[in-house]
Amino acid sequence: MISRIPVTSARSLAEAHEVLSARPPGLRVLAGGTDFMAALNARVGTERIGHVLDIWQVPELRGIEVRDGFLRIGALTTYAELMRSNEVLSSLPALSAVSREVGAVAIQNRGTLGGNVCNASPAGDTLPLLLAAEARLIVGGPRGERSVPVDEFFLGYRKTALGADELLQRIDLPLLSGARLSYRKVGTRKAQSVSRVLVAVRKGAGPLRIAAGCVGPIPLRCKHAEAAAEQGGDLREALLRDIAPIDDIRATAVYRGRVTANVLLRLLE
Amino acid sequence: MNFVVNGVARTVEVYGLKRLLDVLREDLQLTGAKEGCGEGECGACAVLIDGELVNSCLVAAAQVEGAQVVTVEGIPTGALQSCFVEKGGAQCGICTPGMIVAAHKFLQSGAEATDGNVREAIAGNLCRCTGYAKIVEAVQAVARR
Numbered sequence: 001m002i003s004r005i006p007v008t009s010a011r012s013l014a015e016a017h018e019v020l021s022a023r024p025p026g027l028r029v030l031a032g033g034t035d036f037m038a039a040l041n042a043r044v045g046t047e048r049i050g051h052v053l054d055i056w057q058v059p060e061l062r063g064i065e066v067r068d069g070f071l072r073i074g075a076l077t078t079y080a081e082l083m084r085s086n087e088v089l090s091s092l093p094a095l096s097a098v099s100r101e102v103g104a105v106a107i108q109n110r111g112t113l114g115g116n117v118c119n120a121s122p123a124g125d126t127l128p129l130l131l132a133a134e135a136r137l138i139v140g141g142p143r144g145e146r147s148v149p150v151d152e153f154f155l156g157y158r159k160t161a162l163g164a165d166e167l168l169q170r171i172d173l174p175l176l177s178g179a180r181l182s183y184r185k186v187g188t189r190k191a192q193s194v195s196r197v198l199v200a201v202r203k204g205a206g207p208l209r210i211a212a213g214c215v216g217p218i219p220l221r222c223k224h225a226e227a228a229a230e231q232g233g234d235l236r237e238a239l240l241r242d243i244a245p246i247d248d249i250r251a252t253a254v255y256r257g258r259v260t261a262n263v264l265l266r267l268l269e
Numbered sequence: 270m271n272f273v274v275n276g277v278a279r280t281v282e283v284y285g286l287k288r289l290l291d292v293l294r295e296d297l298q299l300t301g302a303k304e305g306c307g308e309g310e311c312g313a314c315a316v317l318i319d320g321e322l323v324n325s326c327l328v329a330a331a332q333v334e335g336a337q338v339v340t341v342e343g344i345p346t347g348a349l350q351s352c353f354v355e356k357g358g359a360q361c362g363i364c365t366p367g368m369i370v371a372a373h374k375f376l377q378s379g380a381e382a383t384d385g386n387v388r389e390a391i392a393g394n395l396c397r398c399t400g401y402a403k404i405v406e407a408v409q410a411v412a413r414r
């Protein structure tokens with residue numbers, strides 16, 4: 001029975017690291033549960049779970065602060081907290097805005113930014129924005145802490161650079177004065193939909209950054225499109241070299257490619 | 270596991286990954302919260318945990334140790350329920366417990382009961398009977414009282 005899988009609820013980062021250092025086989029980390037519990041209820045991938053580390057009540061993984069030129073966001077920060085945070089609203093309002101578009105209130109109260117990253121869905125709503133912002137992911141465990149650029153974190157379909165004894169602890173977003181982040185989520189309706197297309201852009205200061213979701217096995221930096229936009233090349237053609245959309249129940253590959261390009265052109269205006 | 274449900278301290282012996290929804294329904298016989306979708310889309314299982322609206326099908330028992338949970342059974346009977354009845358906001362009844370919990374949370378917030386605010390507060394609670402208009406009217410009627 002699935003519910004009999006042992007669970008350890010850590011109350012501090014040290015307790016969480018203790019579980020990680022024992023490396024129980026089939027260890028999975030549980031945060032807000034909005035993806036994990038839904039998969040459990042649907043019996044998706046549950047046969048590989050041997051032990052669950054619940055981090056929901058680890059205080060060190062919460063909180064938002066601006067320090068040393070970065071907006072530092074604890075991995076357990078919920079979408080509701082991102083929507084309300086004065087630090088986020090004043091320094092990276094696009095992150096508040098995208099959080100408002102993730103599910104409805106009950107999901108926003110429970111879903112976390114760290115969970116969105118670690119679930120590593122190509123349709124993860126916040127991920128193109130984190131890529132465009134050149135976020136750094138602070139991962140840690142019993143062996144210490146390291147910082148991973150977000151565009152090196154997603155290795156393949158739902159595969160990440162997290163080690164077996166590592167946790168995502170914090171997301172650091174550089175604050176470049178004059179830079180503006182914008183994004184667009186395209187779904188079946190205006191609210192509460194799973195994305196069909198996601199595009200994020202950083203412009204105004206620092207190098208131009210373009211990222212997209214739902215158009216490949218992972219959320220992607222679009223480097224050809226960035227070069228074309230900066231050097232005046234054919235943007236649509238360049239973008240098609242960056243992305244690899246597929247047909248699925250939500251949209252066709254042709255739709256995804258065309259709409260991603262259309263949205264990108266508007267965001268670059 | 271120890272937690273407080275509708276103001277009463279409860280102790281249950283359950284597996285850590287058992288869903289809060291099942292703990293409430295099976296171990297505590299609080300069958301107000303319903304299972305609709307089991308994936309956080311419909312809101313029929315909505316409850317408050319430490320004052321925040323959540324879907325109880327997405328919460329593991331281990332995660333509510335020490336928490337305060339309020340279910341539809343714990344919301345005082347009064348204007349909220351009678352307005353749902355009077356305005357036709359409760360029809361087949363499956364979404365009603367979640368709607369009542371979400372509406373209760375909204376009314377407590379003191380936010381102005383504009384159409385947009387009410388709809389945002391009950392978003393995530395799907396209703397196939399009313400077309401939502403009657404539910405919004407019911408919540409607005411409570412706010413006017």
